[in-house]
Amino acid sequence: MTDFRVEGRGRVNRAKPVSFTFDGETYRGFEGDTVASALLANGVHLMGRSFKYHRPRGVVTAGSDEPNALVGTTRGKGRFEPNTRATIQEIYTGLTTESQNKWPSLKFDLGAINDRLYMLFSAGFYYKTFMWPRSFWDSVYEPLIRKAAGLGKAPTEVDPDHYASRYLHCDVLVIGSGPSGIAAALTAGRAGSKVVLVDEAAEMGGTLLSEPSVSIDGQPAWDWLASAMAELDAMPNVRRMTRTTATGYYHQNMIGMVQKLTDHMGDVPEGAPRERMWRVRAKEVVLAQGAIERPMVFDGNDCPGVMLAGAAQTFLNRFGVLVGKQPVVLTSHDSAWYSAFDMADAGAKVVAIVDTRESVPQALQNDARARGIPIHLGQTATATKGRLRVEALRINPVLNGKVGAGRVLPCDAVLVCGGWTPSLHLFSHTKGTLDWDAEAKAYLPGHKTEDVHIAGAGRGLWGIAAALEDGTKAGADAVQSLGGSAGAATFEVADDRTGSGITQKELPTDRSPGKAKAFVDFQNDVTAKDIRLAVREGMKSIEHVKRYTTNGMATDQGKLSNMNGLTIAADALGKEAPQVGLTTFRPPYTPTTFGAFAGYHKGAHFEVTRKTPIDDWAEENGAEYEPVALWRRAWYFPQAGEDMHKAVARECKATRESVGIFDASTLGKIEVSGPDATEFMNRMYTNPWTKLGVGRARYGLLLGEDGFIRDDGVIGRMRDDLFHVTTTTGGAAQVLNMMEDYLQTEWPDLKVWLTSTTEEWATIALNGPNARKLLQPFVDGADISADAMPHMSVVECTVAGFPSRLFRISFTGELGFEINVPARHGRALWEKLWEAGQQYDICPYGTETMHVLRAEKGFIIVGQDTDGTVTPEDAGIGWAIGKKKLDFVGKRSLDRPDIVAKGRKQLVGLLTDDPKTVLTEGAQIVADPNQPKPMKMIGHVTSSYWSEVLGRSIAMALVEGGFDRMDDRLHIPTETGGTVTAKVTGTQFYDPAGERLTVE
Amino acid sequence: MLLIQCPYCDDALPELEFAYAGEAHIDRPKDPSALSDEEWRDFLFIRSNVKGVHAERWRHINGCGRFFNALRDTVSDRFVTTYKAGEPRPDLSGKEPAQ
């Protein structure tokens, strides 16, 4: 293994060696290395296989824009992450990494057969293949693609890490800590503004870390950087955050930032969060994110060892690693010349600088000659040689548009630079416009929608001096926008490396362009040919080209590929780049973990679990639970050896034969009070309320203005000006919202107050022939005899000494009471009733038994037997409409033509021919089971249960013209291919005369 | 996340505290029975769906609980202004936001 580390270069800590593994092999690096820099130091360029063609790929960049070097990382049990960028992941002892998209090995991969099947996978292949016969897709294509493609592998275990979340407010948020960001932060900080400076890297400095030879204010760049950091840290109003990526820029200067906290640590402190999501509200934002270097597009440009020249410079100066000992530089921008000089000065034998331009500043050429580097101007590159690592670059002169004879330059690295793209992703998130600058041949920030300042290379400026000057100006502007004043600082910069370059399409070749594999988007394996094919096939907008080819749609969002793709598409269309348009960048800036977004909202904290005051008792007594809205409700109470079916049958029987006790506390409760309470109720509910006496209760039905059922519940009149309204468990919040809406915005003149009292009351239902006998001894202050307290009445009294609103109502068809007591007394009352109920073999029941008992009576459950398109008439409860009322919410809609039309779905009962067969809820219903498929479905089963008291199954269903189909036989196809036949009936299956309500 | 000015609380508060409640200035007819089917249909279902400044209702549901009105630009998703329920739509002539 060769060592590519250069003595005396870089910022890694040579005193702290670190070993880690890549594909099972152990490598050494130093503290401060990334996986990429450490592997390069060991001479390893091959780091992965590409997504579609499984071509061998090496690292291309030194930063978060890396498209190729994506690795799987393992940080201990359950802590596997795919697609980690090797250029970002810091190494520590014990880190395990692996390459992706390869089988059986990185160096020999069977999936590379895709590379030979190029034509199948070319532009638009997703769209084209979907037009093939369906059977071919199922049997051939999809299995092939699934096996061969895919980006990394998904983790299979639950993420054991936790993720934190914080808010942050500041005056000036500076994103990017290169020279312009530092200058902005210094300027705003010195003016006293509350400043936050963030950078995605582990260390601040940006370009300065890769340009140690520049001097600022008489100091070497790194010394100046250290003093700038010290000055910032000394200011109490400045906060610096590293490893922190601004992932999204949202309205009103809210920026989402993800801070990596522990991924770089071998020993993670107990309980430390892995990442922290910051939601920052900044008064002013300075974007100082620099520019992103572009690759060159030519045949074989994806061979491992071909990488960006600026990245090579970073690996050398920041990490002390030579990416090659005999590199060729291929460029169209001055910047790569300096990379060549740095490489040469560090001991590399630079084979040549190949520039596509015919004219290059004389000073650069002199500097190259002084180092003995051969120069080739006006050239193109037409091929690379080498499979797992580049061995040579073929270059040709271009004269008057003609490509001359090729020559081969043996090398171990090709360092390319096709120019620089201002990094304006975050600015693009704000819908700020990007305007084409013909001179810079770049999109630069135009109209701003936020309080934002862009500084440095993001505005197309080049060089450290320009960046510092622009940064301090941005900082001063931000302070001035805040109403403060700050003078722009001045900086003396020496040995600055300014320069310029050109943007170009794929490089010309003397070979068949159709055979060239000249990649534009490395991560999605999109070539120049794909883009030209898309244009030939009719894609005219860059948005269409993007989707047809998937150029720029990989996880890097085209950081490297967008401008090259646009330039090629524009050329194919014969237009200028700005006429072809620009695709929009969206958050997140870089791939972000689900954990960071979820934060604390996982597991038990994912959403609230509401519990009733009696919930503990249910748990102690073995209840199974079901979620209803946000509540957890006791579903049934199984005894030893019972399944749900047996438990529910027993609970139903016990309730109908003696007495059952049920926790109804989750029912929504709203107090409607005030002088106009009756008028308000009349307007909201379908029923008439004026004549309902104090102490009486009524079933209330609530419609939307469209005439469809929204909610229902029993409503008691406590006083002339006070109604105790109950709602469904899930509907409570919506009903209150709807009432408030009408009260506040339509009828503000009504003197009515609405109060949610759902959680103020515990509600215990007693049902069964012994309900009164059990309850009576506990009641003080009211006569609950059958004569004094008829069905549908309410009284205020005490029950077991607790103040109570006691209803005589029934959702089971049995003699029934619902006792409301202040929530804090709920469990005490429950236990007293439970104890006294033993003499009647009292039985606790859950929501399932409640559902069965009400279905036996044909009582609907809103949301189960209705679906938002059901009117009162459809549901068979037209009797609940106050026919004499002139108006109520939804009344006018009940006369709409389509509401009164024939053939609406209506709620009917279904009795299966085989009484033992219980239909599946949701099953579709047909009139003729022998009709050809697709059959006409005329309805569906809404409720279906085994009825213990009837000794058979029962069901309710919404059926087209159901009321006119009484006694007809309908058919319900089952999932196993059979058909169940059932007779249409009414919905009152049990005790239709209601005699059990009045049992003595 | 937007900051929304509640005209009752007189404070700009996070969007999370608010709930959207449909287009504003659509009064419920005083006597619905007097409306034709078409008129009632229009009241129920027909909305302006503007591109640009839209008058809409919001509720400060996790705050003071009041319904209020807002003018919001549906292109930029920005609130132009908010005002109390019952107040007329503010005249923005000359004050339309750029873009």
Ligand SMILES: [Zn+2]
């Ligand atoms: Zn408010």
